[in-house]
Amino acid sequence: MPTVITDVVCPYCGCLCDDLEIVVEGNKILEVRSNCELGAEKFLHVNAPTRLKTPKIRVNGEFREVSVEEAVQKAAEILVNAKKPLSYGWSTTECEAIGLGIELAEEVGGIIDDTSSVCHGPTIIALQEIGISTCTLGEVKNRADLIIYWGCNPMQAHPRHLSRYTFFPRGFFRGKGQEERTLVVVDVRATETSRLAKQFIQVKPNCDYEVVSALRMAIKGHKLPYEVGGVPGEKIEEIASLMKKSKFIAIFFGLGMTMSGAKHRNVDNILLLVRDLHQFTKCVIMPMRGHYNVAGFNEVCTWQTGFPYAVDFSRGYPRYNPGETTAADLLARGDVDAALIVASDPVAHFPKDSTRHLMKIPVIAIDAYESLTTEIATVVIPAAIAGVEVEGTAYRMDHVPIRLRKVLNPPHGVLSDREIMARILEKVRELKGRTQ
Ligand code: SF4
Numbered sequence: 001m002p003t004v005i006t007d008v009v010c011p012y013c014g015c016l017c018d019d020l021e022i023v024v025e026g027n028k029i030l031e032v033r034s035n036c037e038l039g040a041e042k043f044l045h046v047n048a049p050t051r052l053k054t055p056k057i058r059v060n061g062e063f064r065e066v067s068v069e070e071a072v073q074k075a076a077e078i079l080v081n082a083k084k085p086l087s088y089g090w091s092t093t094e095c096e097a098i099g100l101g102i103e104l105a106e107e108v109g110g111i112i113d114d115t116s117s118v119c120h121g122p123t124i125i126a127l128q129e130i131g132i133s134t135c136t137l138g139e140v141k142n143r144a145d146l147i148i149y150w151g152c153n154p155m156q157a158h159p160r161h162l163s164r165y166t167f168f169p170r171g172f173f174r175g176k177g178q179e180e181r182t183l184v185v186v187d188v189r190a191t192e193t194s195r196l197a198k199q200f201i202q203v204k205p206n207c208d209y210e211v212v213s214a215l216r217m218a219i220k221g222h223k224l225p226y227e228v229g230g231v232p233g234e235k236i237e238e239i240a241s242l243m244k245k246s247k248f249i250a251i252f253f254g255l256g257m258t259m260s261g262a263k264h265r266n267v268d269n270i271l272l273l274v275r276d277l278h279q280f281t282k283c284v285i286m287p288m289r290g291h292y293n294v295a296g297f298n299e300v301c302t303w304q305t306g307f308p309y310a311v312d313f314s315r316g317y318p319r320y321n322p323g324e325t326t327a328a329d330l331l332a333r334g335d336v337d338a339a340l341i342v343a344s345d346p347v348a349h350f351p352k353d354s355t356r357h358l359m360k361i362p363v364i365a366i367d368a369y370e371s372l373t374t375e376i377a378t379v380v381i382p383a384a385i386a387g388v389e390v391e392g393t394a395y396r397m398d399h400v401p402i403r404l405r406k407v408l409n410p411p412h413g414v415l416s417d418r419e420i421m422a423r424i425l426e427k428v429r430e431l432k433g434r435t436q
């Protein structure tokens with residue numbers, strides 16, 4: 001008999017929607033009830049042909065299937081023998097596994113970094129410098145009357161963001177939903193999201209800093225020149241006036257802001273815009289976090305080490321210096337001599353120089369599916385999928401912790417990231433002659 005499991009959390013993007021219904025029979029998913037193809041695909045493809053089920057070790061250039069114990073032994077040997085191992089990935093697994101991964105990085109005197117360093121790392125640097133005025137997505141739903149998306153396209157990357165949290169839903173103080181809200185999109189090109197907006201502001205590429213500065217001037221009553229960053233001065237003044245008249249503004253920004261032009265200075269500037277607006281109205285801002293638990297890594301890493309990502313333990317204490325201790329930079333400089341990659345595929349996404357070095361050093365890949373990184377790895381350990389086959393904790397983009405549910409059993413003999421981390425950590429301590 002099929003069973004319907006309700007209130008399932010979607011472990012795909014930073015929205016962490018917690019209202020999915022999954023129809024299961026035996027150990028098979030028959031149907032996923034949600035309004036989002038991205039999330040549904042994650043559940044429906046757990047048994048894709050690329051699913052990893054057996055650990056492998058590379059011997060003389062060829063993979064040999066081994067037991068979990070052999071794979072763990074080999075992984076521990078690589079990490080103990082390395083002078084400066086890198087641990088990277090972590091944004092698509094649960095917090096308990098991340099906590100153990102950080103402990104392991106400290107134990108082997110390595111560096112741990114997550115995908116923040118190639119997405120919202122600049123945001124974190126900026127908010128450490130300026131501070132952030134933010135709130136939960138629930139408050140946005142209940143209060144916001146002006147929604148601004150800057151440098152992001154949630155209709156593609158976070159498909160239910162507008163319908164669950166921002167523009168469409170009815171909220172406590174916004175009982176008529178979208179009728180009581182205005183949507184503004186700022187981007188370098190028209191997108192599915194901008195097509196829904198009342199105002200679309202098209203900015204020239206790499207001119208976000210200038211346009212934010214112009215908005216800050218307009219809010220303070222200064223007259224603007226004819227055009228700034230491709231946007232007519234009158235248009236900027238119109239948006240500034242709309243902002244000052246609104247009761248509760250929610251600004252969401254993506255990689256179009258963090259990874260273009262002035263990078264973290266763009267974010268500094270928009271955080272200052274929010275501060276300026278507080279002279280007139282209430283305004284909050286939030287980065288659109290991509291991977292479902294990238295915020296969770298930043299939380300766990302901060303409470304265990306004092307820093308949110310890119311933490312270097314090689315001197316025996318935690319250091320944080322993005323640009324120096326971030327994964328892509330370390331690899332490009334050839335500064336690490338082994339790598340542990342968890343739930344990520346840097347070979348597919350990192351710059352060429354970083355990938356080249358990754359291909360020269362021993363790599364331990366822990367993942368549920370084959371990828372370019374598992375292809376070049378020395379040790380491959382299959383993992384159960386958090387949020388589908390394993391419970392755990394993840395942090396939504398507004399830093400609200402949500403408990404992931406388990407709806408299926410993992411393939412026979414496949415362990416969770418947390419169990420794999422615990423075993424490697426135990427083996428590392430054994431090899432170093434330290435048991436706890
Ligand atoms: Fe999953 Fe994101 Fe879609 Fe929500 S919006 S169902 S979290 S992919």
